[in-house]
Amino acid sequence: HFDIINGAISMLGAILFAFIAVHCYLDFRWEERTKSIGWLMRTAFLTASIYFILEHIPITQGALIYGVAWLTYLGLVLFGHDVGIQAGFPAADGGLEIPSGDPSDVTIRIVFACTAALALFLFSSAVIATRTNKDEWKGWAKKELKRTKDTRSFLTRSKRNGIKNILRMSDRNRKIIAILAVVPIIFITNIFRNIAVIAVVYGEQMSFYDAHNI
DSSP: OOOHHHHHHHHHHHHHHHHHHHHHHHHHHHTOOOHHHHHHHHHHHHHHHHHHHHHTSHHHHHHHHHHHHHHHHHHHHHTTOOBOOOOSOOOTTTOEEEOBSSTTSOOEEEOGGGGTHHHHHHHHHHHHHOOOOHHHHHHHHHHHHHHTTTOOOHHHHHHHHHHHHHHHSOHHHHHHHHHHHHHHHHHHHHHHHHHHHHHHHHTTSSOHHHHHHO
16 A cells, blocks of 8 residues: 555665665775774664564564564553454464454554564664774773762762773673663563554554554
8 A cells, every 4th residue: 555654764765775885885996994884784784684584484473473462462451452362373474463342443463563673673783783992982981980089969970880880891791781771672662652553543543554654
């Protein structure tokens, strides 16, 4: 069906990749290595590889859909909505239906795109692809610790402790902590988004097209 919003976003993606391609060519021609372009290429490669593999393995695709669908269903029931859920494990590319208690409503299906897998893989890949050099910010960290040495503010002391912990960590540990801190937030936020979309559509407050694209 005609979807101008997703079409526009896809066009922006095409522009981004064209931008990366042009600058890769310029780097090759000028015999240079632009760090930001290298980071974008690593991030894109990791994200696309992980997403493609997991999407095309039935067990991993089905497990993600199954888990997200059931969490969405339980959330809807918890908030008092009359919904059901399709029994069984989702078939490849089939998704899992969450029907309304009213048979006249259009049934909404949780598919792989509803699992926030792309956002999860994109963030994780961006973190993994980042090459950090502690020497670039160690001086700033030491100045901050010196500047806030005698402070009694709880927030400033918390900041000092955070800086100290980051200084002690290896690059790998910082990446692991970043992923563990943010990935659950993305996942949980997506569950609430699914709940909200289904709730407003079955409540006839908004069409599925509008609710899905907000």
